Amino acid sequence: MSATIAARRRFVLPPWSLLGGAAILLVLLACAVVPEYIAPYSPTNFDFRSLLQPPTLAHPFGTDNFGRDILSRTIWASSVDLQIAIFATLFPAIFGTLVGSVLGYVGGWPDAIFRRIVDVLITIPFLVLVIVIVAVLGPGLGNMYIAVSAVNWIIYARLMRGEVLAQASRDYAAAGRVMGYGPIRIIFRHLLPNAVAPVLVYWMTDMALEILLGSSLGYLGLGAQPPTAEWGVLIADGKNFMTTAWWMSIFPGIAIVLAGTGFSLLGDGLASMLRRGR
Amino acid sequence: MYVLAILGRRLGQIVATVVLVALLIFGLMRLLPGDPALMLLGDRATDASIAQMHHDLGLDRSVAVQFWEFLVHTVTLQLGDSITMRVPVISLVRDGLPITLLLTGMAAFLALLIAVPLAFVSALRPGSWMDAAIRTVAQISLSMPVFYIGLVLLIVLAAGLHWFPVGGIGNGFFQDLYYLFLPALTLALSLSAVLLRNLRQSLLEVLNAEYVNFATAKGLPRRMILTRHVLRNAWVSTVTLLGLNIGSLVGGAVITETVFAIPGLGRLTIDSIFARDYPVVQGLTMVLAIMVSVVFLLVDTVQVLLDPRMSK
Numbered sequence: 001m002s003a004t005i006a007a008r009r010r011f012v013l014p015p016w017s018l019l020g021g022a023a024i025l026l027v028l029l030a031c032a033v034v035p036e037y038i039a040p041y042s043p044t045n046f047d048f049r050s051l052l053q054p055p056t057l058a059h060p061f062g063t064d065n066f067g068r069d070i071l072s073r074t075i076w077a078s079s080v081d082l083q084i085a086i087f088a089t090l091f092p093a094i095f096g097t098l099v100g101s102v103l104g105y106v107g108g109w110p111d112a113i114f115r116r117i118v119d120v121l122i123t124i125p126f127l128v129l130v131i132v133i134v135a136v137l138g139p140g141l142g143n144m145y146i147a148v149s150a151v152n153w154i155i156y157a158r159l160m161r162g163e164v165l166a167q168a169s170r171d172y173a174a175a176g177r178v179m180g181y182g183p184i185r186i187i188f189r190h191l192l193p194n195a196v197a198p199v200l201v202y203w204m205t206d207m208a209l210e211i212l213l214g215s216s217l218g219y220l221g222l223g224a225q226p227p228t229a230e231w232g233v234l235i236a237d238g239k240n241f242m243t244t245a246w247w248m249s250i251f252p253g254i255a256i257v258l259a260g261t262g263f264s265l266l267g268d269g270l271a272s273m274l275r276r277g278r
Numbered sequence: 279m280y281v282l283a284i285l286g287r288r289l290g291q292i293v294a295t296v297v298l299v300a301l302l303i304f305g306l307m308r309l310l311p312g313d314p315a316l317m318l319l320g321d322r323a324t325d326a327s328i329a330q331m332h333h334d335l336g337l338d339r340s341v342a343v344q345f346w347e348f349l350v351h352t353v354t355l356q357l358g359d360s361i362t363m364r365v366p367v368i369s370l371v372r373d374g375l376p377i378t379l380l381l382t383g384m385a386a387f388l389a390l391l392i393a394v395p396l397a398f399v400s401a402l403r404p405g406s407w408m409d410a411a412i413r414t415v416a417q418i419s420l421s422m423p424v425f426y427i428g429l430v431l432l433i434v435l436a437a438g439l440h441w442f443p444v445g446g447i448g449n450g451f452f453q454d455l456y457y458l459f460l461p462a463l464t465l466a467l468s469l470s471a472v473l474l475r476n477l478r479q480s481l482l483e484v485l486n487a488e489y490v491n492f493a494t495a496k497g498l499p500r501r502m503i504l505t506r507h508v509l510r511n512a513w514v515s516t517v518t519l520l521g522l523n524i525g526s527l528v529g530g531a532v533i534t535e536t537v538f539a540i541p542g543l544g545r546l547t548i549d550s551i552f553a554r555d556y557p558v559v560q561g562l563t564m565v566l567a568i569m570v571s572v573v574f575l576l577v578d579t580v581q582v583l584l585d586p587r588m589s590k
Contacts, residue, residue, distance in 0.1 A: 119291070120298040123574070124567045127529030128547065132563055135551040136306055212423040216533055219425045220548060235426060242429065242444075243437040250433065253426040260421025 018269025021204075024262030028255075032079035039072035043229055052245045062247035064237060074252045077229040081259060084141070084214035084223075084230075085207035091149040093203050096156025097196065103157065104164025104195075105187045114157065121154055130213065131222060139222045141214075148210065159202055163195035197274045204267030208260040215256050231256050281582050288578050292571045297349065299567045304348050307560050308341075357561035362553045367561035370546060375565070377447060378542035381458050381465070382531050386520060388466035393473035394516065400474070401481035412474070419471040424530045428464040428537040435460060445539035461538040465530045472526075473519055480515040484508050514585045521577030524570055 031038055041059075047067030055062045061070035103111045121129070133147035167173060168191060176186045211231075217223030218232025226233055231252045238248025316323055319331060332338045339347075351357065357367035396416075400409045419427070436444045448457040484490065485508060493503045532544030539545070543562055550558035 116294075116298065119295045120302060122525060123295050123299055123570050124302075124563065125525040125529035125532075125570065127526070128532060128563060128566055131532070131547070131551065132303070132306060132559060135559065136309055208421060212421070216423050216425055219423075220533070220536060221552070232423070232425075235429065239429070242433055246433045246437075249426075249429050253422070253429070256423060256426060257418060257421045261417060264417060264421060 015269045015272045017265040018273060021262050021265030021267075021269055024258055025266065028078050028082060028259055028262065031075045032082045035072075035076045035079065039069075039075040041069035041072040043068065043073045043076040044227070052241065052248075054245070055247055055251075061251040062245065064248050065241060065245070070234070070248060070251050073229050073234055074231070074255050077231050077234060077252065078255065078259075080141075080224055080228060080230040081211050081214065081256070084144075085211050085259070085263065087145050088148045088210040088214060089152070089203060089206050091145075092152035092156050093199065093206070095149075096153035097160045097192070097199055099153065100157035100160025100199075101164045101187050101192050101195065104161040105168050105183060105191060107165075111161070114161070118154060118158055121151060126151065127213065127216070131217070131220075134217065134222045139225060141224050141228075144214065144217055144223050148213065152206070152210075155206075156199055156202070160195065160199055163198055164191050167191045167195045201267050201271045201274070204263050204270060208263035208267075211256060211259050211263070284582060285575070285579060288575060292575055296568060296571055300349055300352055300564060301345065303560055303563050303567075304345050307556055352564050357564070358557040360550075360555055360558045362550075362555045363558075367558050370558065371543065371561065371565050374541060374543040374546050377454075377458075377540060378528075378531055378535070378544060379569075380454060381462055381535070381540065381542060382527055384455070384458055384462035385465035385469060385527060385531070388462055389469040389473055390516065390520070392466060393470040393477060394512075396470075397474050397477035397481055397512075400478045401485060404482060413478075416471040416474045419467055420475070422468065424464060424468050424533045425537050427467050428461065428534055431460050431464055432537070445537075447540055458540070461534045461540060464534050464537070465527060468530060469523060469527055472523055473516070476519050477512065477516060481508065481512055484511045510584075514581060517577055517580050517584065521574060524573045524577075528566055528570060 035043075045068065047063070050059070050063050050067045052065055053059055053063040053067075059069050059071065061074060063069055064073070099114075103114050129151055130144075130147045133150060134143055137143035137146060164187070173186060173191060176190050181190075214223050215230065215232030215235070218230045219236045221236070224230035224233055226237075234252035235249045238245065238250075238252075241248050316328065319327055329338075337344070355368050357371070359366050360370060363370070396412050400412045403409055432444060436442045442460045443457055446457060448454045490503060490507055493507055494500075498506075528544075531542065532547055534540070535542045535544035536548050543566065547559060547562045547566075550556075550562065
C-alpha cells in the first residue's frame with residue numbers, strides 16, 4: 001500500500017512557479033546558446049538606411065542609431081547576462097556554504113570574527129562596496145566577478161551558518177559524535193546535506209540579483225565594456241536617445257525583467273517544493 | 279534606563295564597526311596600482327619632488343601611523359582634498375549630503391506610502407485577485423534594476439508627458455521637492471516591492487496570532503483589532519525592514535542620482551571613480567558608511583520605543 005501512495009505522491013506536479021520560471025529560463029538559455037539561429041539579424045551589422053527605426057514588423061524592437069536590430073542585439077546579449085548570473089554566484093555559493101557550515105559547527109573565536117566581518121560589510125552599501133572594489137581593480141566583467149565574489153560569499157556563509165547551527169543540535173548529530181565520527185565527517189556528510197536547501201533557494205534569487213547588479217554596473221560603464229552587448233550596456237546606449245527613440249532602452253530592459261522573474265519564480269517554486277517534501 | 283544601556287552598547291558596536299570599515303577602505307585604497315604622489319605631480323615629477331610629496335602625504339611613515347592618522351582625520355572630518363577639483367572633500371560632502379538625504383528620505387516616505395496600504399489589502403484577503411495582482415506587480419518591480427525604473431519613468435512622465443523635469447536639481451527647497459519627486463519615486467518603487475513582500479508575510483503571521491484570535495473571541499470590533507493590535511505590531515516589523523534595507527536604498531541612490539543627473543553624494547562617488555579621484559572616493563565611502571550606521575542606531579531606538587519587549 002505504502003509503495004503506491006509513495007509513487008503517486010512522487011508524481012505530484014511541481015508548483016506552477018517552478019514550471020513558469022524554468023520555461024522562461026529555457027527560452028533565455030536557448031537565446032544564449034544558439035543566438036545565431038534565433039536572432040533575425042546580425043547584432044553588429046550597421047544598416048545606414050534604417051537608423052533609429054521605431055518598432056515595426058521587420059524590426060519588432062526597432063533599430064538603434066547605427067541601424068542595428070535591437071531584438072537581435074538583446075538576444076545576443078543574453079549569453080553575457082546569463083554568464084553573469086552563473087560566474088558572479090558560483091564561487092560565493094560554494095565557498096560561502098563551506099565556510100558557513102564549518103563556522104556553524106565549530107563556533108568559538110572564528111565565528112566571532114566572522115560576525116564582526118558581517119557587521120562591517122552590512123554597514124557599507126553592497127553596491128557601493130562592489131563599485132569601489134571594481135574602481136580599484138579597473139572596469140570590466142572579470143573584475144566585477146572578483147568584486148562581487150569578495151563580498152557576496154558572506155551572505156551564503158551567514159545563511160549556512162544559521163542552518164548548520166540549528167542542525168547541529170539535532171539528535172543525529174549527537175549520534176554521529178557518539179559514534180566517534182570526526183567533525184569533518186559530521187559537517188560535510190551529515191549536517192551539510194540537511195542544511196543546504198535554503199542556500200539552494202537563495203542561490204536562485206541571487207542569480208536574479210546579480211543580473212540586476214551586472215546590468216547596473218554595465219549601465220554605469222563599470223561592468224561589461226562596449227562593444228560587448230550586455231543588457232545594461234544596451235540600455236545605456238539608448239540613454240541619449242531617450243526623447244527620440246525610447247525603444248532603444250525599453251526593450252533590453254524587458255529582457256532583464258524576464259530573466260529576473262525567471263530566476264525568482266524558480267527559487268519560489270523550489271522553496272515550496274522543498275517545504276512540501278518535508 | 280535599560281533603553282539607554284542597550285543603545286549605549288549599540289553605539290559602542292557601531293563605533294567599532296566604523297573603525298573596521300575605515301580599515302577596510304584604507305586597505306583597499308592602498309591596494310590601488312600606482313603611486314599617488316606620481317598621480318598628483320604628473321609629468322613634472324622629479325625624484326626630489328616625489329620624496330617631498332611622499333613626506334607631505336605622510337606616505338614615508340609606517341602603515342600603522344598612516345592608518346591612525348586616517349582615523350583621526352575621519353573623526354575630525356578632515357577628509358583631504360580632491361585631486362581633480364582641488365577643493366576639500368568635506369566641502370563637497372557639505373554640498374551633496376543634504377540632497378542625498380532629502381532624496382533617500384523622500385524615497386523611504388513614498389515607499390511606506392505605497393507598501394503599507396497595499397500590504398494590508400493583500401494580507402487581509404490572501405488569495406483574492408487583489409492579492410494576486412499586488413504580488414504580481416511587486417514581483418515584476420523586484421526584477422527591475424533601479425536605473426531601468428528611472429529610465430521608464432523619465433521616458434513616460436518627463437520626456438513624454440512633460441509632467442516632470444528630465445533631471446537636475448531645483449532652486450530652493452520646494453523646487454527641490456518637485457525636481458526630486460521622480461528620482462525618489464524610482465527608489466521608492468524598487469524599495470516598496472521588498473517592503474511589501476516581507477510586510478505581507480509578517481501581517482499574515484500577526485493576523486493568525488493567538489492574541490488576535492483572542493481579541494476576536496472577546497468580541498472586539500474588527501476595526502479596533504486592526505488598529506490596536508495588528509497595526510502596532512506591524513509598525514515594528516516595518517521599521518526593522520526599512521532599517522535593514524537602508525544599505526540598498528543608499529546604493530540605489532548612487533544609481534538614481536546618476537540617471538537623473540542629481541548633484542548628490544552618489545553621483546559624486548561615480549564621477550570620482552571615473553576621474554580616479556581617490557581622496558574623494560575614500561571620504562565619500564566613509565560618509566555613506568557612517569550614514570548607514572546612524573540609521574541603524576535610529577532604527578534600534580525606534581524599535582526599543584515601539585516594542586517594550588526589546589528593553590527587557
